[in-house]
Amino acid sequence: MAQTDTTDRGNWNSRIGFVLAAAGSAVGLGNIWRFPTEVASNGGGAFLLIYLICCFAIGFPVMVAELSIGRKTERNPVGAFKALSSNKFYPLIGFWGVLCGVMILSFYTVVAGWTFSYVFEEIFFFAGLDSWATYFAEVSNGVKNGIFSTIFMGATVSIILGGVSDGIERATKFMMPVLIGILMIMIGYVAFQPGAATGFAEYLKPDFSQISAPLIFSAMGQAFFSLSLGMGALITYGSYLSKKENVPEAAAFVTLADVGIAFLAGLLIMPAMYMAESFGVNIFSESGELLASSDLIFQVLPALFHSLNTTAGIIFGVSFFLLLSMAALTSTISLLEVPTSYVIDEYNVKRKKAAITIGAGILIISLIISFDISLIGSIDFIFSKVGLPLGGFLICYFLGYVWTVKNALEELEHGYPGLDSSIFKAVWPIFIKFLAPLAILYNLLEAIGFISYIEQLF
Numbered sequence: 001m002a003q004t005d006t007t008d009r010g011n012w013n014s015r016i017g018f019v020l021a022a023a024g025s026a027v028g029l030g031n032i033w034r035f036p037t038e039v040a041s042n043g044g045g046a047f048l049l050i051y052l053i054c055c056f057a058i059g060f061p062v063m064v065a066e067l068s069i070g071r072k073t074e075r076n077p078v079g080a081f082k083a084l085s086s087n088k089f090y091p092l093i094g095f096w097g098v099l100c101g102v103m104i105l106s107f108y109t110v111v112a113g114w115t116f117s118y119v120f121e122e123i124f125f126f127a128g129l130d131s132w133a134t135y136f137a138e139v140s141n142g143v144k145n146g147i148f149s150t151i152f153m154g155a156t157v158s159i160i161l162g163g164v165s166d167g168i169e170r171a172t173k174f175m176m177p178v179l180i181g182i183l184m185i186m187i188g189y190v191a192f193q194p195g196a197a198t199g200f201a202e203y204l205k206p207d208f209s210q211i212s213a214p215l216i217f218s219a220m221g222q223a224f225f226s227l228s229l230g231m232g233a234l235i236t237y238g239s240y241l242s243k244k245e246n247v248p249e250a251a252a253f254v255t256l257a258d259v260g261i262a263f264l265a266g267l268l269i270m271p272a273m274y275m276a277e278s279f280g281v282n283i284f285s286e287s288g289e290l291l292a293s294s295d296l297i298f299q300v301l302p303a304l305f306h307s308l309n310t311t312a313g314i315i316f317g318v319s320f321f322l323l324l325s326m327a328a329l330t331s332t333i334s335l336l337e338v339p340t341s342y343v344i345d346e347y348n349v350k351r352k353k354a355a356i357t358i359g360a361g362i363l364i365i366s367l368i369i370s371f372d373i374s375l376i377g378s379i380d381f382i383f384s385k386v387g388l389p390l391g392g393f394l395i396c397y398f399l400g401y402v403w404t405v406k407n408a409l410e411e412l413e414h415g416y417p418g419l420d421s422s423i424f425k426a427v428w429p430i431f432i433k434f435l436a437p438l439a440i441l442y443n444l445l446e447a448i449g450f451i452s453y454i455e456q457l458f
């Protein structure tokens with residue numbers, strides 16, 4: 001059922017293509033770099049538990065909301081809100097989303113650049129060229145970061161130029177299974193190494209006393225980030241979706257795939273940290289907490305690979321970082337697609353011009369971050385930890401009280417003939433109108449209280 005694009009908007013060619021592209025957007029550095037870091041800094045199992053609750057109780061309903069708004073309007077996030085209401089305020093939700101996407105992408109390319117440069121670190125390490133290996137391992141080397149971010153942005157733009165089905169869909173189709181395969185093999189290997197048991201226990205045994213407002217806030221932010229929610233990426237992906245698609249089912253699949261891969265990444269990284277410790281890598285901070293700096297996985301994983309013999313080390317080290325780079329690429333694509341589709345739809349610009357100009361603009365911010373990676377923490381805080389849940393809250397509010405659940409359910413009925421008598425129909429509206437927005441709001445307010453508490457300390 002191939003379709004030819006008559007406009008610059010485009011459509012997904014196949015059902016599996018959409019699901020994989022949305023899963024590709026979800027699965028990325030968020031799962032393998034950010035999630036284990038959050039787990040480690042929030043005491044392991046307790047975080048995992050709250051994270052899972054956030055994904056299913058908040059993330060999944062919001063994902064269905066974004067996809068239904070997108071498919072109904074066939075527009076970018078700004079245009080979608082314009083199409084569904086005449087009030088001038090609501091398109092601002094879309095603007096906020098576009099801004100969050102731009103800012104997230106600007107640091108994401110820097111981190112993605114690290115993953116790609118670690119491919120070379122591994123090659124040079126096993127080739128015995130230690131000084132080269134060290135060069136590629138330096139996360140605070142501005143020039144090197146700049147070069148790799150530029151490569152990454154170039155790759156992202158070139159896929160976006162290919163358009164929806166030929167570019168995005170084709171690129172994501174084969175990478176995911178390979179990534180999962182390699183994760184599993186590595187988990188199998190690490191599981192039997194010294195220290196692994198402690199890692200598993202820390203990860204899987206929730207210590208309920210650790211559950212606190214900041215932990216819940218982090219878990220919620222992580223759920224939004226990892227599922228690519230709150231900024232309209234899935235409004236955009238939904239806008240290319242056929243009416244034949246069963247949206248809740250597709251969303252369930254994407255959520256499960258993303259959560260599954262994050263869970264697997266934790267099963268790898270937590271034991272690997274303790275394994276690295278048994279090799280003499282320091283994994284605790286001075287105050288005795290697990291190290292969770294943003295370069296955590298860039299210390300622990302290489303230590304793991306370096307412990308292998310040359311052949312295994314080359315195979316696993318290189319392919320792991322290569323696959324992680326590809327997973328990051330399927331995510332940067334979705335981040336850049338949002339502002340691109342906005343400019344294409346609203347200003348009638350050609351896809352090529354839109355993608356190149358916006359990509360170049362965001363690259364300028366990435367280059368600044370390349371030279372001062374401490375900026376990542378604050379940008380991440382404002383635009384993902386706060387920005388995405390805020391966007392999610394506004395989307396719930398808009399769907400529940402402006403566009404209305406009734407209209408959304410009518411849209412969802414396309415491709416889901418059994419909707420009327422489903423549990424989904426009974427439960428989803430409650431989550432979208434009450435539970436999800438209230439939980440988000442409560443957490444955001446709590447976080448602001450937490451900030452002022454911190455301020456008082458100084």
Ligand code: TRP
Binds near residue numbers: 025
């Ligand atoms: N979900 C991706 C990850 O886990 C990151 C990402 C891609 C994203 N597109 C997004 C985050 C849109 C928020 C919004 O790595």
